[in-house]
Structures are given as structure tokens and as C-alpha cells.
Amino acid sequence: xxxxxxxxxxxxxxxxxxxxxxxxxxxxxxxxxxxxxxxxxxxxxxxxxxxxxxxxxxxxxxxxxxxxxxxxxxxxxxxxxxxxxxxxxxxxxxxxxxxxxxxxxxxxxxxxxxxxxxxxxxxxxxxxxxxxxxxxxxxxxxxxxxxxxxxxxxxxxxxxxxxxxxxxxxxxxxxxxxxxxxxxxxxxxxxxxxxxxxxxxxxxxxxxxxxxxxxxxxxxxxxxxxxxxxxxxxxxxxxxxxxxxxxxxxxxxxxxxxxxxxxxxxxxxxxxxxxxxxxxxxxxxxxxxxxxxxxxxxxxxxxxxxxxxxxxxxxxxxxxxxxxxxxxxxxxxxxxxxxxxxxxxxxxxxxxxxxxxxxxxxxxxxxxxxxxxxxxxxxxxxxxxxxxxxxxxxxxxxxxxxxxxxxxxx
Amino acid sequence: xxxxxxxxxxxxxxxxxxxxxxxxxxxxxxxxxxxxxxxxxxxxxxxxxxxxxxxxxxxxxxxxxxxxxxxxxxxxxxxxxxxxxxxxxxxxxxxxxxxxxxxxxxxxxxxxxxxxxxxxxxxxxxxxxxxxxxxxxxxxxxxxxxxxxxxxxxxxxxxxxxxxxxxxxxxxxxxxxxxxxxxxxxxxxxxxxxxxxxxxxxxxxxxxxxxxxxxxxxxxxxxxxxxxxxxxxxxxxxxxxxxxxxxxxxxxxxxxxxxxxxxxxxxxxxxxxxxxxxxxxxxxxxxxxxxxxxxxxxxxxxxxxxxxxxxxxxxxxxxxxxxxxxxxxxxxxx
Numbered sequence: 001x002x003x004x005x006x007x008x009x010x011x012x013x014x015x016x017x018x019x020x021x022x023x024x025x026x027x028x029x030x031x032x033x034x035x036x037x038x039x040x041x042x043x044x045x046x047x048x049x050x051x052x053x054x055x056x057x058x059x060x061x062x063x064x065x066x067x068x069x070x071x072x073x074x075x076x077x078x079x080x081x082x083x084x085x086x087x088x089x090x091x092x093x094x095x096x097x098x099x100x101x102x103x104x105x106x107x108x109x110x111x112x113x114x115x116x117x118x119x120x121x122x123x124x125x126x127x128x129x130x131x132x133x134x135x136x137x138x139x140x141x142x143x144x145x146x147x148x149x150x151x152x153x154x155x156x157x158x159x160x161x162x163x164x165x166x167x168x169x170x171x172x173x174x175x176x177x178x179x180x181x182x183x184x185x186x187x188x189x190x191x192x193x194x195x196x197x198x199x200x201x202x203x204x205x206x207x208x209x210x211x212x213x214x215x216x217x218x219x220x221x222x223x224x225x226x227x228x229x230x231x232x233x234x235x236x237x238x239x240x241x242x243x244x245x246x247x248x249x250x251x252x253x254x255x256x257x258x259x260x261x262x263x264x265x266x267x268x269x270x271x272x273x274x275x276x277x278x279x280x281x282x283x284x285x286x287x288x289x290x291x292x293x294x295x296x297x298x299x300x301x302x303x304x305x306x307x308x309x310x311x312x313x314x315x316x317x318x319x320x321x322x323x324x325x326x327x328x329x330x331x332x333x334x335x336x337x338x339x340x341x342x343x344x345x346x347x348x349x350x351x352x353x354x355x356x357x358x359x360x361x362x363x364x365x366x367x368x369x370x371x372x373x374x375x376x377x378x379x380x381x382x383x384x385x386x387x388x389x390x391x392x393x394x395x396x397x398x399x400x401x402x403x404x405x406x407x408x409x410x
Numbered sequence: 411x412x413x414x415x416x417x418x419x420x421x422x423x424x425x426x427x428x429x430x431x432x433x434x435x436x437x438x439x440x441x442x443x444x445x446x447x448x449x450x451x452x453x454x455x456x457x458x459x460x461x462x463x464x465x466x467x468x469x470x471x472x473x474x475x476x477x478x479x480x481x482x483x484x485x486x487x488x489x490x491x492x493x494x495x496x497x498x499x500x501x502x503x504x505x506x507x508x509x510x511x512x513x514x515x516x517x518x519x520x521x522x523x524x525x526x527x528x529x530x531x532x533x534x535x536x537x538x539x540x541x542x543x544x545x546x547x548x549x550x551x552x553x554x555x556x557x558x559x560x561x562x563x564x565x566x567x568x569x570x571x572x573x574x575x576x577x578x579x580x581x582x583x584x585x586x587x588x589x590x591x592x593x594x595x596x597x598x599x600x601x602x603x604x605x606x607x608x609x610x611x612x613x614x615x616x617x618x619x620x621x622x623x624x625x626x627x628x629x630x631x632x633x634x635x636x637x638x639x640x641x642x643x644x645x646x647x648x649x650x651x652x653x654x655x656x657x658x659x660x661x662x663x664x665x666x667x668x669x670x671x672x673x674x675x676x677x678x679x680x681x682x683x684x685x686x687x688x689x690x691x692x693x694x695x696x697x698x699x700x701x702x703x704x705x706x707x708x709x710x711x712x713x714x715x716x717x718x719x720x721x722x723x724x725x726x727x728x729x730x731x732x733x734x735x736x737x738x739x740x741x742x743x744x
Contacts, residue, residue: 069466208599
């Protein structure tokens with residue numbers, strides 16, 4: 001793809017794609033621990049008790065699993081980070097010997113007996129919690145009944161973890177880039193299976209099987225392969241009166257001319273990828289559909305031209321709107337761009353319903369990651385949506401991932 | 411584009427109504443004015459809504475609100491796709507990143523502001539703050555145990571769903587076994603694709619494989635846990651030759667048989683042969699459920715009629731996992 005539609009964008013992304021240094025998981029863990037410690041000190045928090053999988057992964061390196069929430073909550077590992085300590089505590093029976101953590105047997109805080117186990121470990125590690133400032137992400141019902149943190153001064157750990165993970169280390173960026181490259185490789189291998197008469201499930205199954213072949217351990221989202229309506233009125237009713245995506249239900253059979261919005265996410269060493277493309281089933285895109293793609297490329301180029309340290313989220317939104325000829329080229333229940341890391345969507349969030357004042361106060365800094373996901377919609381023609389991941393650098397940005405093209409558009 | 415949602419059947423509607431009645435009745439027994447649910451499986455149980463599956467835990471938030479006074483269900487969803495007809499569009503509140511917008515949507519739910527007792531299936535500091543502002547007089551009560559006890563005892567229609575889910579897991583296992591000579595990765599890939607051909611791509615525990623150590627890797631365990639039409643189908647075998655080892659087949663039959671009404675973890679332990687390297691009996695329904703019974707867990711739990719249990723045993727390097735429904739006298743492997 002060197003010329004024609006999308007050529008400018010492809011060249012721009014290729015110029016800014018740099019080789020990543022090898023990932024050093026030990027160094028990554030030590031640097032994350034240092035960032036958490038800095039936030040604990042800054043926010044006057046004595047200990048952080050973490051149950052939410054991505055938070056535990058950030059604090060300890062414990063890998064996330066591609067399992068349902070019921071498994072994640074019954075079996076989930078728990079992390080405890082204590083201000084001033086060298087290493088985090090990890091409660092799990094699924095021990096990864098390479099992790100630099102203080103190990104404790106698994107507690108199952110979903111159950112009353114497990115919450116009592118957790119209370120015992122918390123007591124051993126930090127002593128009585130009464131009056132102490134302890135940050136948590138959530139407490140299970142059993143923890144509330146058992147009084148694991150009774151009389152503690154409870155803080156919201158999202159302030160601590162959110163601040164720590166906003167700026168990524170080089171190892172974290174390399175993990176995201178590798179996750180994205182593997183996700184792209186799997187999609188490239190199976191895009192041909194999306195043909196007339198094939199079901200969404202069959203294409204998703206080919207993708208999941210491909211992940212096994214590539215050695216990807218955790219798939220993070222049921223692969224989205226959603227045939228889109230041509231008009232908003234032909235799709236589900238929405239609270240925003242725009243097109244519904246991603247609904248994640250049903251198993252449609254593809255027919256010729258379906259515009260399919262594709263979205264998937266996998267894990268690499270605790271970090272998420274975010275693949276997004278638009279496919280057309282059984283034929284080449286027509287002229288009107290190509291116009292949507294061209295405008296999507298124009299919006300991307302305009303936003304990337306603007307992106308560098310010290311510009312704001314508001315600046316990026318305005319660049320996107322101008323390139324779109326006015327009107328916000330993204331889904332109103334989502335964003336123009338979101339961060340990615342241990343969560344598939346995290347700060348910085350750009351263009352959300354947090355509003356323009358929030359966007360104008362959100363200042364880009366080196367090490368931030370943005371998944372740009374503009375959507376071009378023309379009612380009656382349909383929509384083009386795709387995603388690219390970039391990291392803010394000292395002098396601009398760089399592209400993460402492997403440079404997947406935009407077939408069948410370019 | 412063809413229709414993307416399966417046509418809802420009257421059977422769906424009856425099952426949803428039965429579950430919904432159970433939830434509202436249970437709320438009444440403990441005097442809850444409002445129940446706020448954050449977990450996907452709890453939300454699916456109470457509301458019947460289907461939504462995009464994502465792995466692992468989600469940050470806790472009010473995904474579904476049930477108001478006792480009006481017996482109405484309010485749901486976090488930006489669209490009506492996947493939302494059953496008994497939850498009207500006006501009861502949907504869209505995905506938002508803005509706490510003020512979310513608080514405004516919740517404040518509009520009749521009965522919330524005046525609630526005296528609000529049940530929650532878990533609690534985050536952020537939602538606790540919001541709830542105390544929205545319903546200043548309310549006591550926040552953990553209600554995860556209420557949901558868990560209710561869900562543990564299956565309705566007949568739920569057992570039928572689980573039976574159908576096990577059939578999909580069986581087809582996946584069969585596909586994996588057919589290529590077991592090619593190794594664990596080939597078996598996993600084949601199992602995933604067999605389920606996907608039946609429209610099933612959402613895991614519960616997922617499709618996993620790991621070596622059987624006594625066999626020096628010549629055999630491997632394949633385990634299938636999938637969410638089919640809202641319910642979990644599960645099955646585990648050691649390949650190649652899944653059914654060929656009489657000792658583990660007999661031992662598993664004894665353990666399934668021990669899962670009778672009134673049985674405790676101690677009774678189950680007695681049914682497990684001395685040489686077994688692992689056993690676990692735990693609930694299965696819309697995912698992993700209570701009770702969880704092992705050598706070290708679930709000593710206060712008692713098996714009851716109507717439970718569906720995942721029964722797992724490993725003996726001599728051979729592993730079996732089957733789902734079983736507990737009947738009045740004995741249990742039946744599905």
C-alpha cells in the first residue's frame with residue numbers, strides 16, 4: 001500500500017514504527033512497583049489491597065487469564081502493596097516462580113471462609129487495620145460480612161493505580177506492541193475465512209484457533225465481527241441515537257456486501273492489544289465506501305500531525321473534527337482515543353462524555369499510549385472504523401504494532 | 411446483513427420470568443428495597459440481558475438495578491440489542507465515563523432515593539460514595555450470598571440449558587480427541603473450532619490443555635468450559651484414550667454418586683480413592699458457582715437437590731471432569 005487511498009497514512013505510520021528493545025519482565029515489575037510506591041507515598045496511603053485482575057497484574061506481574069468473570073472472582077489472586085516495602089505480596093496457588101513477590105497461600109475472598117483467610121494475611125502483613133489508610137479496588141460481599149477492612153480509613157485505589165500506570169515504561173510499550181503484532185498476525189491469517197455464507201462464530205473460531213497456534217495464552221474479548229446496518233434507523237435503538245457497536249450478541253451469517261466492524265484484544269505479559277478494522281464481505285468496497293475510508297485516513301493523519309507532548313486532548317478532538325468537515329468522527333458513547341495497558345481501555349480518554357473541559361485539561365506527555373479509533377459514518381452508506389495504537393514520545397509519537405494494512409480498502 | 415439476534419422463544423421468556431421472580435422474592439425475604447448488581451453473571455441471571463463478553467473481572471459498577479416497589483429492572487446498556495422485552499428502553503442507562511451522568515441516571519430510578527436497604531453483590535469505594543449521596547438513608551448490605559444461594563439451586567429449565575451446553579462441550583471434546591495425536595495445541599484448536607461452528611465462542615474456564623506428568627507428556631489433559639446460551643457446559647478428559655482407563659472411570663462414577671443431597675465435603679473425600687492426586691466438586695450454572703468443595707474448602711457446605719455440580723477427579727495421571735445434576739436420591743452425570 002504505497003499510493004492511492006490510505007497511502008499517506010500508511011507511510012506516516014511506517015516512518016514512525018521503531019524496533020522495540022527486548023522485554024525485561026523483571027525490570028518492568030520493579031519499575032511498576034516503584035511507581036506504585038511513589039503514589040502510595042504521595043497520596044498518604046499505607047497499603048493497597050487489590051482484587052481486580054488488571055490491578056493485580058500491574059502490582060505483581062501475575063498473568064491474567066482468558067476466563068469468565070465467575071472464574072476470575074472465585075479463583076482470583078489478591079495483591080497487597082505496602083508503603084515502604086521492597087516487594088508486593090501475592091496470594092495465589094498458581095505460582096509463577098519468576099515473580100519477585102512475597103508469596104502467600106490463595107485466599108478466596110468470594111467466600112466467607114476465604115475472606116477470613118484474607119483478613120489473617122492482611123493482619124500478619126500490616127497489623128490491625130483500624131484507623132489505617134488502606135486503598136482498595138473493590139470488596140466482595142464476604143469481605144464486607146467478615147469485616148476484613150472494618151474501621152480502616154478506606155481510599156479508592158483507582159487514584160493510586162491510575163496515576164502510576166498513566167505513563168508507560170519502555171518495557172510496557174514493548175509488551176503492548178508485541179500484543180498488537182500477534183493480534184494483527186492472527187487476523188491477517190484468518191481474514192480470508194470471512195466469506196459469504198460463513199457465520200460470525202466460524203470466523204471467530206478460526207481466530208481463536210490461530211491464537212493457539214501463535215502461542216497466545218489469553219484472549220480478552222469475544223472477537224467482534226459485527227455486520228453493520230447502512231442506516232442508524234435499521235439497527236438497534238440506542239440511548240445516543242447513533243449506531244450500536246459493539247453489541248456482542250447473535251451469530252449472523254455473512255452475506256455479500258456486509259460491512260463488518262472487527263475488533264479483538266489479546267494479552268501479552270499482562271498487556272492488552274486492540275485490533276480494529278472494517279471488512280467488506282464477498283466484494284470490493286464501492287466508491288461510497290472508499291470515500292468513508294479516505295475520510296477516516298484524513299482524520300487519522302490530522303490527529304497524528306497534531307500529536308506531541310503538551311498538546312491537549314481537546315486539541316486532538318478539534319483536529320479530528322476539522323478533518324471530518326465538522327461533526328465528531330467517533331462514537332459518542334466511546335471516545336476519539338483511549339489508553340491501553342493492563343486494561344483494554346484506560347486513561348488517557350479523549351473525547352468522552354467527561355466533556356470538553358476535561359479534554360482541554362488532559363495534557364499529552366511522553367509514555368502515554370493512545371488507541372485512536374475514529375469512526376466515519378454517513379447514514380445510508382454506512383461506516384468505516386479502524387484502530388491504531390501510538391505512544392507519545394519526546395518529539396511526537398511512534399506507532400505500536402506491526403503495520404497491518406486495511407484490506408479490502410487498501 | 412442477516413438477523414443477528416436469535417428469535418426469543420416463549421421458553422426464554424418463561425425462564426427469565428422464573429429467575430426474575432426468584433430474585434425479587436429473595437429481596438423481599440431479606441427486606442431489600444433495591445438490589446445493585448455489578449457482576450456479568452449476576453446481571454445476566456436477574457435481567458436476562460446478553461452483552462459482549464470480556465475476560466476476567468471488570469471494575470465494579472452498578473450494571474443492573476432492581477427496584478422492589480415496582481419490581482422493575484434497570485440496566486446499563488447503550489442499546490436494546492440483547493435486552494429482553496420486559497426491560498423497556500426507558501429503563502436503560504447508557505455507558506458513560508462521567509460519574510455525574512451515571513449518578514443522574516441512577517437518581518431517576520423510582521425508589522432508589524428513598525431506599526432504606528440496598529443490596530450489593532460487591533462494593534467499590536467509588537460506588538459506595540455515589541450510593542451514599544443518592545440514597546442517604548440507605549444501609550448498604552452485601553447480597554452476594556443471597557444471589558449465590560438462589561443460583562445454586564437450578565430450575566428445571568436451567569438444567570435443560572446446562573444439558574444442551576454440555577452437549578456443545580462434548581462436541582468440542584470429541585473434535586479435540588480426534589486430533590489428540592497431534593498434541594495439545596492441535597486438540598485445543600480443534601475443540602475451539604468445533605464449538606465455534608455451533609456459534610459458541612465465549613469461554614467460562616475456556617479450552618485448556620496441560621501435560622499429564624506421570625505419562626511424561628505422552629498424554630495430556632483437555633478441559634472444556636464454555637458459555638452456551640447463558641449457561642456453562644463443561645467436560646474434562648485425558649487424551650489420547652479419554653474413556654479407556656477403567657480405574658478413573660470407576661472412581662469418577664463413585665464421586666458423582668457421592669454427590670447426594672445432604673453430602674458434605676467429608677463425605678465426598680471418603681468417596682475419593684486414596685491414590686487420587688486431585689479432586690474438586692463445585693457448582694456450575696452461569697459460570698463457576700457455589701458451593702466449592704475440596705480438601706480445604708467448603709466444610710460448611712451441604713449438597714442439595716437441584717444443584718448442578720462440576721465433579722473433577724485425577725487418578726494415576728488420568729483426569730475426568732463431568733457436570734452432574736443432583737436429584738432427590740442421587741446425581742446424574744450430564
